[in-house]
Amino acid sequence: MNSQPTFKVQLVTWENEEPHLRSIRTRVFIIEQNVPEAMEWDEMDSLCVHVLAQDCQGNTIGTARLLPDGHIGRMAVLKTWRKKGVGSAMLQAILNEMRIRNMKQAVLHAQSSAVGFYEKFGFCKQGDEFMEAGIPHIKMARTLP
Numbered sequence: 001m002n003s004q005p006t007f008k009v010q011l012v013t014w015e016n017e018e019p020h021l022r023s024i025r026t027r028v029f030i031i032e033q034n035v036p037e038a039m040e041w042d043e044m045d046s047l048c049v050h051v052l053a054q055d056c057q058g059n060t061i062g063t064a065r066l067l068p069d070g071h072i073g074r075m076a077v078l079k080t081w082r083k084k085g086v087g088s089a090m091l092q093a094i095l096n097e098m099r100i101r102n103m104k105q106a107v108l109h110a111q112s113s114a115v116g117f118y119e120k121f122g123f124c125k126q127g128d129e130f131m132e133a134g135i136p137h138i139k140m141a142r143t144l145p
């Protein structure tokens with residue numbers, strides 16, 4: 001039976017992994033989704049906990065970040081790796097870290113096309129759809145027991 005994991009997920013800092021984190025966000029948000037560079041990068045990255053997903057050769061395949069106020073963002077998985085559990089593993093890693101830090105509420109601005117993904121993790125829509133970086137979004141939140 002083949003039970004070898006095909007990818008791994010770890011919590012990292014911007015300071016230690018900036019090139020890997022930048023490369024995945026450049027490919028997914030700036031190149032694939034046409035998000036302007038100026039909107040992609042902000043001063044919060046150095047304050048966030050980041051998730052880095054890598055395949056078994058060490059290639060970067062996904063990332064996400066957690067802001068100090070409980071806001072989850074920049075969730076991105078390479079196209080060829082989608083629907084294989086990478087996004088779930090990254091979100092679980094962030095929610096686990098939030099529990100360890102005794103944070104009580106997770107909030108995010110979901111791209112409207114990804115609402116179904118977050119609903120699987122207990123996030124609920126809040127308010128109306130709005131535009132961010134030219135992409136329809138909706139605020140979602142969940143409490144952490």
Ligand SMILES: CC(C)(COP(=O)(O)OP(=O)(O)OC[C@H]1O[C@@H](n2cnc3c(N)ncnc32)[C@H](O)[C@@H]1OP(=O)(O)O)[C@@H](O)C(=O)NCCC(=O)NCCS
Nearest residue numbers: 075076077082083084085086087088110111113114116117
């Ligand atoms: C959204 C994203 C992070 C999901 O990552 P992923 O690795 O494909 O997700 P998973 O494979 O862990 O999917 C988990 C479950 O959610 C479902 N799912 C994944 N993407 C979905 C979507 N966009 N809408 C609805 N359901 C989705 C999967 O089918 C799977 O369902 P299952 O448990 O019934 O099999 C990924 O599609 C992505 O990076 N998209 C481009 C960037 C983006 O839009 N980011 C979101 C910013 S808010």
